[in-house]
Amino acid sequence: MNVYFIGIGGIGMSAIARYYKRKGNTVSGYDRTRSLLTAELEAEGIPVHYSPDCSLIPSDKGTTLVIWTPAVPQDMEELVYVRENGYRLIKRSRALGEICIGQRCLAVAGTHGKTTTTTLIAHIMNESGPGASAFLGGISKNYGTNLLVSAEKNIVVEADEFDRSFLQLNPTVAVITAMDADHLDIYGDLAHVQDAYRQFASQVGGTLILKYGLPITREEVSAHIYTYHLDNPEADFHGENLQAEADGHYRFDLAYPGGLIQDIRAGIPGWIGVENSIAAAAVCLCEGISHAGIRKSVGNFQGVRRRLDERFAAPGLNYIDDYAHHPAELAAAISSLRKVFPGRKITGVFQPHLYTRTRDFAPEFAAALSSLDSLILLDIYPAREEPIPGVTSALILDAATCPEKVLVRKDELLDYLKDKALDVLVTFGAGDIDRLVEPIAAMLCARRER
Numbered sequence: 001m002n003v004y005f006i007g008i009g010g011i012g013m014s015a016i017a018r019y020y021k022r023k024g025n026t027v028s029g030y031d032r033t034r035s036l037l038t039a040e041l042e043a044e045g046i047p048v049h050y051s052p053d054c055s056l057i058p059s060d061k062g063t064t065l066v067i068w069t070p071a072v073p074q075d076m077e078e079l080v081y082v083r084e085n086g087y088r089l090i091k092r093s094r095a096l097g098e099i100c101i102g103q104r105c106l107a108v109a110g111t112h113g114k115t116t117t118t119t120l121i122a123h124i125m126n127e128s129g130p131g132a133s134a135f136l137g138g139i140s141k142n143y144g145t146n147l148l149v150s151a152e153k154n155i156v157v158e159a160d161e162f163d164r165s166f167l168q169l170n171p172t173v174a175v176i177t178a179m180d181a182d183h184l185d186i187y188g189d190l191a192h193v194q195d196a197y198r199q200f201a202s203q204v205g206g207t208l209i210l211k212y213g214l215p216i217t218r219e220e221v222s223a224h225i226y227t228y229h230l231d232n233p234e235a236d237f238h239g240e241n242l243q244a245e246a247d248g249h250y251r252f253d254l255a256y257p258g259g260l261i262q263d264i265r266a267g268i269p270g271w272i273g274v275e276n277s278i279a280a281a282a283v284c285l286c287e288g289i290s291h292a293g294i295r296k297s298v299g300n301f302q303g304v305r306r307r308l309d310e311r312f313a314a315p316g317l318n319y320i321d322d323y324a325h326h327p328a329e330l331a332a333a334i335s336s337l338r339k340v341f342p343g344r345k346i347t348g349v350f351q352p353h354l355y356t357r358t359r360d361f362a363p364e365f366a367a368a369l370s371s372l373d374s375l376i377l378l379d380i381y382p383a384r385e386e387p388i389p390g391v392t393s394a395l396i397l398d399a400a401t402c403p404e405k406v407l408v409r410k411d412e413l414l415d416y417l418k419d420k421a422l423d424v425l426v427t428f429g430a431g432d433i434d435r436l437v438e439p440i441a442a443m444l445c446a447r448r449e450r
Contacts, residue, residue, distance in 0.1 A: 002058035005029030006078050007069035007092075008048055009038040011146055012160065015135045016067065016095050018147040021046055028056070030078055033432070054081040061087050067095045070163045071384045093160070096135060097168030100155055106132070106283055109159035109166050109200055110177030110211070111193075112329040113276050116268070117175060119304050120280035120297075122148055122156040127300075128293025129284065132156050138323070141302035141309075154287075159200065161193070162186065166200045173286060174204040174223075175279050177211050180328045185356040185385075209237070209282045226257070228282050230275040237282040239274055248340030250274045254281055254294075261291045267301035270308055270336030277301075306434060308333060311441045314448050318424045321437045325353040325430035327364035333428070334371050341424045347374040347404075349413065350396075351429030353381050355388040358395060366399035374404035378413065381431025414439055418447065 003020040007013055008029030014037050021027045021044065028047040031038055038048045049056055057078060058064040066082045066089045073079075082089050090098075106125075108118040115137040122134035123142055132154035136146040148156075159166035159174065162183050179197045181190040194215060201208055201216050204223040210216055212229035229235035231242060239252040240260075248269030254261040261281070266273045277298045284294055303309065312319035320337065324330045330350070337346055350369060352358045358365070358380055369375050377393045397407050408416050413436060417425070427433055427440065 002026045002028075002060065002064040004057055004064060004066045004082075005068070006066065006076070006082075007031060007072045008041065008046070009033070009035050010069050010071060010092075011037070011137055011139075012096070012135070012158070013067070013069050013092055014038075014041060015146040016092060016099070017041060017046055018044065018145070019099065019133075019135070019149065022147075022149050026058070028058075030056070035435070052077045054078055057082065057087075061085065064088070065090070065095075067092055073384060091163070091165070093163065093165030093168040096157060096165075097170075099135075100157065100169060100171075103133075103153045103155040105169060105171040105173075106154065106156045106287070107159040107166070107169050107171035107174045107204075108157075108177065108279075109161060109174065109197065111161065111180040111182045112324075112326060112332065113177035113272070113279070114158050114175075115323070116273070116276045116304050116307050117177060117279045118156055118158045120277060120301050121283050123301050124280060124284045124289055124294060124297040125154060125156060125287070126150065128297045129287060129289045130154065136304070138304035138306060141305055142300075161196060161200075164196055167196065167203070169200070170203045170205060172204075172206045173209070173283055174201070174207075175209045175283060176201065176214060176216070177276075177279060178328065179214055180326065181360075182326050182357070184360045185354075207286050209279065209286075211279070212238075226282060226286075228275075228278050230271060230278065237278050237285075239278055242271075242274065244339060254278060256282065256285055258285070261295060264295050265299045267299050268303040268308065269310075269340050271339055272308065272332055272336045273303075306437075308336065311437060312444045314444075317422060317444060317448065319441060319444055320424070320426045321434075322426060322428050323430055324428045325357070327361050327368045330365070330368040330428060331371070333426075334368065337424065337426065338371075345373045345423040347376065347420070347422055347425050348372040349376040349378065349425070349427045349429075349433070351378040351381050351410070351427075351431045351433040352393055352396065353430040354383055355380055355385050355391045358393070359388055359391045362395040363399055365396045366401075369396065370401040372402045375400055375402045375406070376413070376416070377405070377407045378410050378429070378433065379407075381429065381433070383431065410436070414443055418443060 009031035131150040
């Protein structure tokens, strides 16, 4: 079978492309821009082109499946062509839902925390359990990929709320980490976001693990509900005796309804790493993984690329890269970094993602970013959107109250950072700021060697 992807370079799309390639299909696709991910796909034998070209779509409609991402504009010429010419065309979310049929699906949903939690569940299941395939929303640093394939009938997936994608899933076990307002261009308001999460929860067949305090009641779901929290003893799964070490990693005991797992060391730094570890451990305990297996795998988990990802470290200078692009994510990340680097000056570079998200949450972005010592704002990354009059990064900059703040063009950022006094530097964003991560790390390395 031919499988053709429109928007193949996205993190979710690329995992599905890799899956179909591993299953022996002929896979190819289009993406708007070259990236590290598309280069990896090409190296794996998946042709990718970067200008729309309908002649590169497999001509045999009867043996070709076309998968597209809603991030692609509706009038994109390849998308129009396959619609008008009778191809089987499905969204990414439908493709993932079809792949999960007949498997024991372990899904993680939530407006933040889901990628790290999903990746850690997959790691524990593969290292200390029976094994599992996994479709990840980031690149696992343990495995160097966003796709794991197992012969076992277990599948771990990130359940994305964008475009109500997660409603294509019917998990056996699911986690919901957060239900904050986001994607209001799709949902309109927080109430509709939460309604979608409740519908997702109602589709879980066995066990639902909720962040303590989320507004889903036992009457709304058929699954058995457990709760988790960083350290609230009211939650079914929670941490006790949390102790931060000098490198920002935590040791803790995990209390759960069946007992206590003592002296776990989180493999990734910050309190966020502990909370995500508790959520992942909750799933894996429900799947029968041993105390020793959970302790071992949580401890050697290396995290996910672009999730509080330390890219450079030297005495008096650290550089962290993070995918945070929602106010709640930013606030949690900065809070965690304050614990990791107490008393140090934190400079954050933030690239807002989407005009609608900036418009809808500018005050919340400003409040979260105001906890930085120094803020460097880039222009908005538009992704799939056209500009909205009056919506610019200045909406955030003007409302931010941190001691230092400045607006810098993306192409000027490296030069700006070269001569700036830095202590802890963090880059945040879901757009193309990731293209600057390696150049920034190289520049910091060269700066230290002067």
